[in-house]
Amino acid sequence: MALQLWEALKEAIPLYTGLSPATFFTVLALALAMYHVASDLLESSDRLREHEEESQPLPPPVQLEESTEEELKQYDGTDPKKPLLMAIKGQIYDVSLSSPFAYWAFR
Structure with missing residues (x-):
């Protein structure tokens, strides 16, 4: 067959x-x-x-008074007690809840 x-x-x-x-x-x-x-x-x-x-929407921008670049560098993710912050066009965002690779993307 x-x-x-x-x-x-x-x-x-x-x-x-x-x-x-x-x-x-x-x-x-x-x-x-x-x-x-x-x-x-x-x-x-x-x-x-x-x-x-x-996924949840990003939280609103973190309101810091006129932060300098040096002050913002304190929130680069190296200290687990501090949030991971990122500045875009003068607005500062808490990106702590985003990808674990976010720290390396903004270095």
């Missing part, structure tokens, strides 16, 4: 596709591999989007 099916496929594939059976199955395998890669990428982006929706 399986041998008859294989023989029928070997005759039908070149007639319908113009490809040899080996080429046809190679193209089929590549198409399946690309499908799986693309679906994994889309699935991981969906998981990332769900994670972003679950």
Whole structure:
């Protein structure tokens, strides 16, 4: 039964596709591999989007009176008792709850 099916496929594939059976199955395998890669990428982006929706919004800016760069450096994450602060366009934000890699990103 399986041998008859294989023989029928070997005759039908070149007639319908113009490809040899080996080429046809190679193209089929590549198409399946690309499908799986693309679906994994889309699935991981969906998981990332769900994670972003679950995450809490950033707290409001920390209000420090006219801080100098030296004063702000005290809040660089090296002291676990102090928050990790970051200044953007004059506003100071507490980024302590963000990624553990935030400390290294702003050094």
